[in-house]
Amino acid sequence: MKILSALCACASLMLSVSAMAEVVVVVHPSNGVTMDSGDISRIYLGKLKSFPGGGPVVPLDLKEGSSTRAAFVDKVLGKSESQLKAYWSKLVFSGQGQPPKSVDDAEMLSLVASNPNMIGFVDAANVNDTVKVIARF
Template structure:
């Protein structure tokens, strides 16, 4: 490859890396996961939203829902926007208000996908979200319609 061709290709690569967000290039889709004992394998987007806003507190077999969140910025931003209809800061403020008024407690939040997966795998009724390119481990994927 001639030097000028290499420089042209290099410039195009720099432009593409500058224009395209790294999170768009690296992040997978968001999937909802649950403990294998959770009786529900399908949820609507409205049900997912209701779970993460503390409105849906029981599974179809009347067992307790236990939701946790992942604090990785890209995953949290995408999940909150696509499923909850809030930004991460709006979601946190919502839960702070719930705590302040005695209507709820802050959801447990994990910085690490492995720790979140371990929690969901070991906790009856647990539900969370991860990037589709993360290894799902010993949990089940919940289909969201």
């Protein structure tokens, strides 16, 4: 009986991982930037302070606990939530950087739509025509 229970739990976990929503990276519609996952990762880790074309970039993050954020951190940054928190704690403590501002989904779209220097990410299902999708994960 314990084996059956363990198999059901394992199958449930696999299904929930495969059912993860698609995460999209968005910018202001007037922003003509093209970026790969490496560029996006460097921006969100504070290693790149401008868009590839040279304009300043202001990354926005979703609040902790968001499943979209967890997927982004895993797929794009290649870290766990705890690893990312430790990474930023070290940079903040040493005075080498500040993490991106955390906002909710609605605020993310609103801020990106109003500022060509901002970049953000949301669940693909939440995208509207006020922003431009530049990457999908």
